[in-house]
Amino acid sequence: MTAAPAALGEGPLAIVCGSGSLPLAIADSVSARGRPVVLFPLHGTADAAGIARYPHHWLYIGQAGKFIRLARAAGCHDVVLIGAMVRPALWQIRPDLTTLMAFHRIVAAFRGGDDHLLSAIGRLLERHGFRLLGAHDVAPEILMPQGALGATRPNDSDRADIALALDYLRAAGPFDVGQAVVVADRHVLAVEAAEGTDAMLARVADMRTSGRVRGPAGRGVLVKAPKSGQDRRFDLPSIGPQTVEGAARAGLAGIAVTAGSTIVAEPEQLIAAANQANIFVIGAIETES
């Protein structure tokens, strides 16, 4: 006999941890407000350092049954899936029975892009009585506010680049492409797909070095926004200090993200890096088309 899940909003929060610093930032924030957390780090993606500070159970991708059993035993009802997850190789997946029973749905989701994969996992957990929350539901202070962080501000040219970039991301959203683009002087220099934001910024830096992108440094904007139709509980865009450093190396003027729907990792370090590089970081209002 398995224990029934705890009531809504009660009991410890289960956090399934992918890679990056966000899972622990969320755990620290939730824990500081008095709610216990139980971490479920994923082998091969989660960073082991820090995990040991909380009760935790390591999982392989595919062990939905193990997760459900352990989370119920810990009295968890609410679940957050957070952190980057590299699409696993087949040999890395160790499906247990529960996962296997949902396998045709999971495989279909794999073919449909990351959003679909995450929603399929989310629906699987919901069918087993869990409630899926977004990281911003449990730790709203991690979201980008409206306006500027740091001391630098965009000028009119930067604002025109931001507007074009948001238009582009809105048009590309239905295709489950990445959530980021670099625009300089109303010209799209780079679009993120599977490579990720850091790799895209490194590409812009390379194009500047090779002369493929001309013009003085300090022009151009990195813009990130959630994909349209994206389930924001699973996959919000995020920025951190390394995003600022990448934008600086790419010779950009700044970074714009949608206010209220972008996660800011390590905000103090991010602001310090932005001020040092003289780069703006702004939360823009998301206009619906």
Place this chain on the structure above:
Amino acid sequence: MTAAPAALGEGPLAIVCGSGSLPLAIADSVSARGRPVVLFPLHGTADAAGIARYPHHWLYIGQAGKFIRLARAAGCHDVVLIGAMVRPALWQIRPDLTTLMAFHRIVAAFRGGDDHLLSAIGRLLERHGFRLLGAHDVAPEILMPQGALGATRPNDSDRADIALALDYLRAAGPFDVGQAVVVADRHVLAVEAAEGTDAMLARVADMRTSGRVRGPAGRGVLVKAPKSGQDRRFDLPSIGPQTVEGAARAGLAGIAVTAGSTIVAEPEQLIAAANQANIFVIGAIETES
């Protein structure tokens, strides 16, 4: 007193040559059909080898006045602009008086993307009585036919990837982003912007090596299409043997381009490379949305 331009379709064809093998392929094709050509290779971009086989005058970018004078003196009325042009650095531009008089238009075009730059140059020449032709107008055999080149054919999964890619390119077209995308299993892996097709394919190969893109080789399609609203006299997408080699290194199943609006450079070598790599190269019907 300057000579009047020759009548329409008469006299030698002026070919302004950017980089790559296409300018000479066009010159050979036009010349073989009995029409003389005069080449205007651009310093810093055109390949010197082969240029000397035809009457030619080297130009710096910005020397529109020099071009107009020399082309008129040679009896040219029709002009083709062909070959890749890296956005020049300011010090590489040596504007003469004619260019300077159009300078505000040229600068505005610079800020608007490559298409606008080329159209601005085109309009400048048209105001001086020249007729701008597309490479496909003067050498129609360089365009991709409908159906497959080489021995390999796409399967149903490849065809679904091609359809998704064409939908994406249609949605992204108004933004003057690149003309190419890589899709595998209905998942957009890479979008081309300023880096060019070869660099995008190298990125997909890297993502496969690093494990960021999973799955067996022989999946995924490179799809190229003209941007919507693009003036096809200036800038048609093109493929060549190196595109096939890049697609093979990226582990793709094949290449699809729009039939009748894509230039195929060195078709024999391209087909040989495709057959050796077991990669399909197909001219797809362009559906209007």
